[in-house]
Amino acid sequence: MTVWADRLRLSGYVMLLGAVLTGPASAEAPSSPAADWAVSDFTLENGMQVVVIPSHRAPIVTQMVWYKVGSADEPPGKSGIAHFFEHLMFKATTNHPEGAFDRAVAAIGGHDNAFTSYDYTCFHETIPPGSLGEMMAFEADRMRNLVLSDQLVETERDVVMEERRARVDNNPSAILDEEVNATLYQNEPYRIPVIGWMQEIQQLNRQEARAFYDRYYVPNNAVLVVAGDVDPEKVKALAKQTFGKLARGPELPPRARPVEPEQNTRRTVTLRDARVSLPSFSTRWVVPSYHTAKPGEAEALDLLAEILGGGTRSRLYQELVVKQGIASNVGASFMGRMFDGTSFSVYAAPRGNAKLADVEAAVEAQVARIVKDGVTDTELEKAKDRFVRSMIFARDRQSGMANIYGMTLTTGGTVADVATWPDRIRKVTAEDIKVVAARYLDMDRATTGYLLPKTEAGD
Amino acid sequence: MTVWADRLRLSGYVMLLGAVLTGPASAEAPSSPAADWAVSDFTLENGMQVVVIPSHRAPIVTQMVWYKVGSADEPPGKSGIAHFFEHLMFKATTNHPEGAFDRAVAAIGGHDNAFTSYDYTCFHETIPPGSLGEMMAFEADRMRNLVLSDQLVETERDVVMEERRARVDNNPSAILDEEVNATLYQNEPYRIPVIGWMQEIQQLNRQEARAFYDRYYVPNNAVLVVAGDVDPEKVKALAKQTFGKLARGPELPPRARPVEPEQNTRRTVTLRDARVSLPSFSTRWVVPSYHTAKPGEAEALDLLAEILGGGTRSRLYQELVVKQGIASNVGASFMGRMFDGTSFSVYAAPRGNAKLADVEAAVEAQVARIVKDGVTDTELEKAKDRFVRSMIFARDRQSGMANIYGMTLTTGGTVADVATWPDRIRKVTAEDIKVVAARYLDMDRATTGYLLPKTEAGD
Numbered sequence: 010m011t012v013w014a015d016r017l018r019l020s021g022y023v024m025l026l027g028a029v030l031t032g033p034a035s036a037e038a039p040s041s042p043a044a045d046w047a048v049s050d051f052t053l054e055n056g057m058q059v060v061v062i063p064s065h066r067a068p069i070v071t072q073m074v075w076y077k078v079g080s081a082d083e084p085p086g087k088s089g090i091a092h093f094f095e096h097l098m099f100k101a102t103t104n105h106p107e108g109a110f111d112r113a114v115a116a117i118g119g120h121d122n123a124f125t126s127y128d129y130t131c132f133h134e135t136i137p138p139g140s141l142g143e144m145m146a147f148e149a150d151r152m153r154n155l156v157l158s159d160q161l162v163e164t165e166r167d168v169v170m171e172e173r174r175a176r177v178d179n180n181p182s183a184i185l186d187e188e189v190n191a192t193l194y195q196n197e198p199y200r201i202p203v204i205g206w207m208q209e210i211q212q213l214n215r216q217e218a219r220a221f222y223d224r225y226y227v228p229n230n231a232v233l234v235v236a237g238d239v240d241p242e243k244v245k246a247l248a249k250q251t252f253g254k255l256a257r258g259p260e261l262p263p264r265a266r267p268v269e270p271e272q273n274t275r276r277t278v279t280l281r282d283a284r285v286s287l288p289s290f291s292t293r294w295v296v297p298s299y300h301t302a303k304p305g306e307a308e309a310l311d312l313l314a315e316i317l318g319g320g321t322r323s324r325l326y327q328e329l330v331v332k333q334g335i336a337s338n339v340g341a342s343f344m345g346r347m348f349d350g351t352s353f354s355v356y357a358a359p360r361g362n363a364k365l366a367d368v369e370a371a372v373e374a375q376v377a378r379i380v381k382d383g384v385t386d387t388e389l390e391k392a393k394d395r396f397v398r399s400m401i402f403a404r405d406r407q408s409g410m411a412n413i414y415g416m417t418l419t420t421g422g423t424v425a426d427v428a429t430w431p432d433r434i435r436k437v438t439a440e441d442i443k444v445v446a447a448r449y450l451d452m453d454r455a456t457t458g459y460l461l462p463k464t465e466a467g468d
Numbered sequence: 469m470t471v472w473a474d475r476l477r478l479s480g481y482v483m484l485l486g487a488v489l490t491g492p493a494s495a496e497a498p499s500s501p502a503a504d505w506a507v508s509d510f511t512l513e514n515g516m517q518v519v520v521i522p523s524h525r526a527p528i529v530t531q532m533v534w535y536k537v538g539s540a541d542e543p544p545g546k547s548g549i550a551h552f553f554e555h556l557m558f559k560a561t562t563n564h565p566e567g568a569f570d571r572a573v574a575a576i577g578g579h580d581n582a583f584t585s586y587d588y589t590c591f592h593e594t595i596p597p598g599s600l601g602e603m604m605a606f607e608a609d610r611m612r613n614l615v616l617s618d619q620l621v622e623t624e625r626d627v628v629m630e631e632r633r634a635r636v637d638n639n640p641s642a643i644l645d646e647e648v649n650a651t652l653y654q655n656e657p658y659r660i661p662v663i664g665w666m667q668e669i670q671q672l673n674r675q676e677a678r679a680f681y682d683r684y685y686v687p688n689n690a691v692l693v694v695a696g697d698v699d700p701e702k703v704k705a706l707a708k709q710t711f712g713k714l715a716r717g718p719e720l721p722p723r724a725r726p727v728e729p730e731q732n733t734r735r736t737v738t739l740r741d742a743r744v745s746l747p748s749f750s751t752r753w754v755v756p757s758y759h760t761a762k763p764g765e766a767e768a769l770d771l772l773a774e775i776l777g778g779g780t781r782s783r784l785y786q787e788l789v790v791k792q793g794i795a796s797n798v799g800a801s802f803m804g805r806m807f808d809g810t811s812f813s814v815y816a817a818p819r820g821n822a823k824l825a826d827v828e829a830a831v832e833a834q835v836a837r838i839v840k841d842g843v844t845d846t847e848l849e850k851a852k853d854r855f856v857r858s859m860i861f862a863r864d865r866q867s868g869m870a871n872i873y874g875m876t877l878t879t880g881g882t883v884a885d886v887a888t889w890p891d892r893i894r895k896v897t898a899e900d901i902k903v904v905a906a907r908y909l910d911m912d913r914a915t916t917g918y919l920l921p922k923t924e925a926g927d
Contacts, residue, residue: 086726195650
């Protein structure tokens with residue numbers, strides 16, 4: 010299986026969603042998305058939340074089981090256990106030998122996968138609708154019946170350590186990213202890499218894995234999202250027959266994590282590495298997420314990222330790539346769907362003979378301009394249009410809406426939050442954007458990561 | 469009472485000890501310190517360790533009760549509770565009203581105080597020897613009989629919050645120090661300030677305080693150090709009569725804390741503040757402590773700090789202050805007596821018209837020189853002499869040796885470690901010093917804090 014675990018891959022994943030959300034608008038006038046979605050949701054008696062998103066374009070269905078646990082829920086010194094546990098979920102259960110689930114998916118021409126992030130762990134299968142009941146039975150089975158031996162845990166731990174070596178230690182950009190995050194967040198658990206620190210992965214054992222499973226892999230900590238060619242009533246009946254039979258687990262305390270103190274300093278983190286050929290930088294700020302923000306702030310940050318650096322129509326792209334021709338890979342991003350305070354980034358790399366310092370100064374100038382003068386009404390309206398239409402396009406990719414629901418429900422949000430999001434985006438004013446830009450994008454409280462070739466003289 | 473809680477004050481404290489350890493050598497040839505110390509130690513049946521250091525120069529005695537708990541033992545999100553608890557220890561017990569202990573100390577012309585650090589919390593009294601039994605009874609009483617009400621906890625919490633405002637928030641150097649530490653240590657708990665983050669102090673409550681007290685304030689987690697004009701047998705009898713009557717508490721698990729991953733990056737943290745008039749910088753590296761180091765490494769780091777920047781005979785002082793005349797407040801320090809990995813620092817401020825960048829470059833040049841060429845045998849012998857003689861001078865200040873024993877025993881060391889330290893220092897070779905300098909003082913893996921006036925153009 011592929012696991013999307015470290016921040017690099019996670020970014021890829023989030024960006025993929027971002028791309029869905031900000032793709033080119035359709036030429037047709039869209040009908041009202043709220044009416045079209047026909048999303049239904051309910052909760053099983055054992056506390057498991059279920060969301061059904063019917064879409065009958067193709068005879069396939071995606072089942073996603075999301076657990077409200079990620080690396081940010083790990084105990085101190087046990088980093089990596091959430092992602093490690095995602096691996097263990099592909100092992101034998103009391104009912105099925107290892108590999109039986111994967112083989113059943115392959116036999117019906119489907120595909121399955123899983124990923125772990127800071128706030129959630131997700132397992133999913135895309136399959137013909139007739140097999141949904143069987144797939145639910147498999148997922149319900151591994152939610153509670155996993156068989157964990159010392160030997161199996163140790164063998165899989167070696168696999169994860171090798172994964173860390175391949176994906177982080179062999180990748181200067183991933184190494185830098187870990188240390189930038191741990192510098193940006195000084196108290197929040199997002200400081201710790203999803204894949205875990207090597208010396209802590211090394212220590213994980215069966216007892217800890219079992220305790221983690223019994224605490225978090227329970228129906229009252231899970232969300233089932235089913236999207237595709239299905240009838241909600243049938244999904245409900247199948248969910249009751251499978252997941253509904255599992256006993257509710259012990260109640261979990263609220264997810265209360267250390268929060269970030271006020272940042273008073275400018276911070277930099279520099280990696281010089283012989284494997285780097287092209288220098289680059291990214292500057293980040295700690296900002297509120299949809300879950301922690303005051304009403305309207307996260308929506309304003311989403312539009313700010315879009316106008317400043319979301320794709321080729323953004324200010325950063327137009328100014329640095331098109332007009333000045335000094336940068337490549339320039340942009341801005343806001344990781345809004347997080348349980349705790351999150352980050353807003355701007356990033357770029359020089360093109361041709363341009364110097365990194367000049368590119369950085371040009372990015373800073375664009376940030377300063379938006380802080381000082383805000384955005385125009387035209388920019389704002391166009392950005393809103395792209396965002397709201399993106400919701401409609403998300404429906405085109407079966408997993409698009411399923412991901413949005415899963416991420417929202419596992420990061421403190423509700424089904425209603427997804428439904429009201431387009432309206433909340435529409436309400437953002439140019440003044441709202443100026444206010445959040447001025448409040449958060451302060452260079453004296455920014456953290457910048459520099460990835461430099463070994464021979465680079467400095468910045 | 470005075471509490472030495474945040475790193476700034478703690479540094480002052482550690483430096484005070486450092487000064488004792490590296491003060492000017494006496495003109496008299498010292499007798500063998502090991503023979504002179506006549507230090508005795510024993511363990512009470514309830515697990516409390518006792519160290520007695522007789523010294524009959526003056527008719528006074530210092531009692532110190534050290535607990536093996538500090539801010540690095542706090543649960544996540546509960547920063548500040550160790551220091552907060554130090555405050556609560558001055559409240560009423562079931563046997564004495566609030567203030568009775570302080571008044572009893574004052575009545576006999578003594579003085580008392582307490583301090584909290586990362587690895588320990590210490591309460592101490594200096595008094596006439598005849599009152600030692602009474603003082604032990606007071607300390608034994610508050611170890612287990614404290615009365616904690618919601619109202620008292622809330623009132624004292626306000627006091628601690630005010631203390632944080634006064635000592636950190638009003639002090640740019642302390643603000644910077646907190647964020648430099650949290651940048652230097654990316655996983656270890658030394659990243660968190662001893663006094664705690666404001667938003668977490670604010671949440672501390674009676675239940676948590678009580679749980680902390682019952683877990684850590686037990687005889688089997690305490691060390692009694694008595695230094696001064698006393699007879700060891702009498703101290704033993706008194707300790708049995710007072711502390712010996714307390715029941716052993718639940719066994720504590722080993723102090724296993726998250727450890728630091730390898731640092732791959734160069735990091736900077738900059739605070740620009742209108743209250744700063746003179747710029748300064750400090751560069752730090754994560755290095756092993758006496759408790760975590762391989763044999764001989766910590767001793768070599770101690771001597772490296774001494775030769776590079778310990779006082780006016782050091783290279784940094786001679787080169788930057790005496791010869792070039794560009795710096796003031798220049799030095800190096802190694803915080804060796806810590807339970808986990810610790811830090812090695814170099815620091816300086818410009819003098820006159822010198823630029824901060826030039827001073828920093830001059831300090832870096834001295835670091836590079838010692839990494840490349842090591843130290844001379846003459847420098848090494850002189851540094852060793854100063855260190856070993858400092859042990860003898862520590863005896864002159866009654867609390868000097870008491871502090872050394874208390875810090876050693878609460879950071880993973882033993883009584884024997886104190887006794888063998890002079891010999892271990894003597895064994896360090898010039899090659900050992902070059903090896904640790906080269907291994908740890910790598911500028912590509914350093915963290916630098918800059919404290920700058922608001923108008924400073926940058927560095």
